[in-house]
Amino acid sequence: MTNEITKTVFLAGCGGGYDIFGGLPHYFKIKSSENYDVTLINYSFTKRHLLSKYSQQLTTLLFRVDPRLDVIWLTDDVYFPEQRLANELQVPIYAILCDYDETRIELIIEAYKYLIQERTIDELILIDGGSDVLLTGNEKQLGTPVEDMSHARAVHLLSSDKVKSKYIVVIGTNLEVGHGVHKSDIDTRLTALSSHAIFTWLWQYEHDDAVRYYVDIFTRCCPRHSIVHSLICAALQGRTGYYLPEHLRSRITKSIVSIGEETCVSTGYHFDDVMRENVYFERLTPTLNLRQVHDVILIAQGLVNQCSENEEYTCGSTCIETCNYKPQICVLMCRSEYHDITLPKDLVETNDFPWIEHVDKVARALDAFSPDRNGWIDKSFHI
Template sequence: MDLSTSPLLERLAPARHVLIAGGGGGFDVFSGLPLYFRLRELGKTVTLANLSFTQLSKVQGTWPVPGVLQVEASTEGPEYYFPEGWLSRWFARRGDKVPVYCFEQTGMASLREAYAALQAHLGFDAVVLVDGGTDILMRGDEVGLGTPHEDIASLGAVQALAVPEKLVVCLGFGVDFHHGVCHAHFLESVAALSKEGGYLGVTALLEAMPEVALYKDAVAFVCERMPRAPSIVSLSVVSALEGDYGDVHRTERTRGSTLWINPLMSMYWAFDLMAVARRCLYLEALKDTTTQAQMHLIIEAFRATRPVRPWKDIPV
């Protein structure tokens, strides 16, 4: 490894088929799009998946394996919220047939079974779990965990997969302040992962990159068609890419809150997934859960028995 290499892309170089999966639900799969386009240009097979917030019971799609719905451009779904469907339609407008595989919101055990079934069905040999934000690195004793249920269920599910390469990529440094995450604690986690060789550095996304232009177009297309529920994370990252700074709002959903749009928001932070999983203090306690309600109870019980590290401002 030297300054001419990208540790993230170097780790993925041997892979033939990469699954890029949104780990935290919602629009997280969109945060993986710049990497998706780069890997496609490198000649790799790349598949998109997402832990979905869509009401999948209202989607008229096919279930290739239990717990996973295959969404395509022609798939009909809820009018109010269906980012995966609109993303597939965006690809179709470009003449590209790209399905998005949607995982149901479940507990870790059920999600683990769904990931294993999808791997057997598709045969991918690498997984990049993408977090829109940075709360996936919270180990459990921080003052704010963000929205841990989906992230940690996905983390535990992918940890158990028998594939050669498993990575975590975060996009949107600062976004999770909206959910009470202390970013000094995030940087502390990065330092701890660096000490054990699990930190793979940052990769800047720049507006001049063709992959970024495609990402921005996809975000704009889908958010315009979901005006009541656009993505706060994706629009914040787009603002950062375009050079905005500070309390800049692109959606009415953030009115009344204070945002910190900043250049670090448009960088990929990459990590070895197994190293991230080892640091999570409550992942093992969640391994047998089959519902989000079970996960919630276990997380609350864990938090009640551990001292919580207080908020720390970044001293700069």
């Protein structure tokens, strides 16, 4: 009997923060077969200075975070989930820096190419805690799609010769309500994707070792830094309704998310089945940084949510112009002109947005991808 590797898998946290923790039950299931080679990757909100000091830099954005014995510096106020997870699992975690100014889609691609080297990867699985990665841009309100979609776009652009199969896996889809997404929009999207689901797994704390290991590890990794996984773990341990874990009460005054069985459901899809209906995905070009990705998504939202003549816009002004392309925040109709957007030169030149010649500036809605400021998330923390 040999231990020859039969399948190589990349398991990656999709949208930053603690998303990689949502892959742990899958990781433990995969590792139960000795013939799988699994690499853990996370799109990382950890600050560059910490990554540079305590891990090995491999590319512009890619860092190898190894287990460490000297962790006196890793106090509860230090945000570094990759280091905590590496210490728990005693395996390296590969962190791809997620920074609004530094990170470009092409640099995420560079990081993956470094990890792939001369190999062929059998499966690349993106894990999202929430449902940002599933949303199309047609919804009334998006959550925090910039991180998920910049990462997903980079994965999409990896050659199929180097990555045979790409998947998207979600857990806790209803939690995106805490980021302002309408529950009805989440349900509509899940229904639309239901025929494409390749598995649906109801996580159970009492009856599944892989799920229990995930809860135990997350609990030891400074759980106050992740609202999403704190609520998933609470639901797994039998909490329901608007329950708020004690360790989150310094961050959140009240929860607007009702947790329950649906919080514990993990669903997997083929990558292309999810991205096929996205209205802006193809416009995310490799040279864009995250601020520009944000702007492209916001502008696409304007195209999707077209307004009728004389409709009141989000800033409170009223449309007084006639235009075939009426983005809801077009400054030709919105006179306040608060917040400018600088469009990428290559995007303007492609004329993907036919109304662009009429618009010198586009007003940025202050909370376009954020919940109500009185909602459940304290935006000074990552989720």
